[in-house]
Amino acid sequence: MQNLRIPGPTPCPPEVLAAMGRQMINHRGSEFAEIIKDVTVKMKHVFQTKNELMLLTGSGTAGLEAAVVNMLSPGDTVLGVAIGVFGERFAKIAQTFGANVIPLNFEHGKAADPALMKEALDANPQIKAVLVTHNETSTGVTNDLAAISKIVKGAGKLLLVDCISSLGSLNVPVDELGIDVAISGSQKGWMVPPGMAMISVSETGWQAYAQAKMPRFYWDLGKAKAGLEKGQTPWTPNVSVVFAFQVALEMMLKEGINNIFTRHARIGKFTREGVKSLGLTLLADEKFASNTVTSVVADRGLDAKKLNKIMKEEFDIVLAGGQGPLEGKIFRIGHLGMVNEKDIQAVFDGLKVALPKAGFVK
């Protein structure tokens, strides 16, 4: 089997793939209602939330758009915290729909500095909401959500968090952190194929929803909430991914969420240690290095694109490249969802052979 080591889509367990192959049923019938209710309850457990949690048929980016258009009005001022491509995307969506975005960008590889966020909030009291990425997939950096939440909620602002590549893998206690809108995506730590975004909304979030004036129809979370009360979705959902979620969540709860978090932390460390022992340099500030994806600098003559090509062709190991300004400058190893040390050891074994072929001089 191919060793798919990109930060999503992630490899799916055979049981989940079998669920993907289930025959269609009526998405407005009682059987599907039971499934969607079961999935929602179990997913709330992983989100560690009592908030409403809704499934949207779309990608992770769709979840970001849904967060924006359901919480904000044109002209609202928001703080757009970005430590990479996905933070910039979140801010760009808000801007596209008419928000006045105050950008707060950090160097790629660094985490957001909560002190600078506090300064920005103090300097701009008109800020209504803060948009921030928990785990920045493009740089492999995890922000300190506890510190961020303390500042944002302390200032009484709405906190919208892109948890797409963290929820289900890293510890994100949504209620404890006071996250008003938390977004994830099926193809990450959940071990399910892409096609659904999941989004939780706090009571404060629903109050913002009631005031928000950005145009929304397909992503209208009020409609999603009303649908869910009948065990339905307002529009035909991605039935197969809901089937897959039911199986994957059962597996996740069996492993136990704390065990999942521990496993990801252990494998994250294992990956970073192994990468460094090969003489490679981590892009991420190690204090904030992500336990779901590791970004590696293409230095000492390394041609990152050539490396990924060799890894694919010679070892059937698929690594990710850099995105945006980091294209060609880094390569990335995904280690979220269904992953163990053996999968990562295979990457190291391949890298040992491939690195010199791709120009790397230790």
Place this chain on the structure above:
Amino acid sequence: MQNLRIPGPTPCPPEVLAAMGRQMINHRGSEFAEIIKDVTVKMKHVFQTKNELMLLTGSGTAGLEAAVVNMLSPGDTVLGVAIGVFGERFAKIAQTFGANVIPLNFEHGKAADPALMKEALDANPQIKAVLVTHNETSTGVTNDLAAISKIVKGAGKLLLVDCISSLGSLNVPVDELGIDVAISGSQKGWMVPPGMAMISVSETGWQAYAQAKMPRFYWDLGKAKAGLEKGQTPWTPNVSVVFAFQVALEMMLKEGINNIFTRHARIGKFTREGVKSLGLTLLADEKFASNTVTSVVADRGLDAKKLNKIMKEEFDIVLAGGQGPLEGKIFRIGHLGMVNEKDIQAVFDGLKVALPKAGFVK
């Protein structure tokens, strides 16, 4: 196997379900690029179009929203032609995003009258676009697109058509009809699970896109077009449904699109004749009755909800109810995608037993 006779999701062939169960691959790699290109070429054949055709991760309704936000600006005047729930939804989306919608509603069960459309266009020269449903799933009526197109394109207006439940089952020669934006959904005649909308855009459509000012990000068709040139999608796509499309389209092309259209016409007629011979009344004006879904009036004492319950419990046959104002007033039989006479005969056999139990007096 359950006889799923709702107008989508439709039953999928085993080969398609097997494709749904395929392991994930890199959605930015060469293998996926080949698949998405193959799927696009074959789908264009079914759309009978040389226009750009894009896959969007979302439901059919998402495709309607994409059509609206990519073609229009707030304040644009559009004619919203509705012969049922889905036509009303299309108009509602345009209104939500700031269009000035002139509604042109027809009685449920009737087709749109092209002469009245012409009157509306003549009376409102400021109309920029016409929004119309080809096959109205809620009433089982198929509009006369050739006549409609003649009037709309004759008046030089943009023609946006919801072909969600017609494309892939009924003959929709997109280029010949001059459809600027044609939308379909994976879970209809395509024999694929839900989760993707497909949308084609004409040259005139792209000119409108360049002028359109409604906010768009996730649904931005320009980004989708640019992605497709690299064999990608701007956001992580529904990989499994793309796999499924590849298999289903291969089957469709093997059957031949004209044979598919003929089969649907034959089965549509078979369904209507059978329904009438049971003493039931069709909702649809028979001249415009749909060959993908048949709506049946719950008259002569018939409790439609009870009927569907009995059909499900006693025969494992799943029929659809009425939507919106037609809830409880009709039931519907889906006959699109993977369907043959035997499937429909089984419905008749069940109805013979279930109808009297549900209060129907012949």
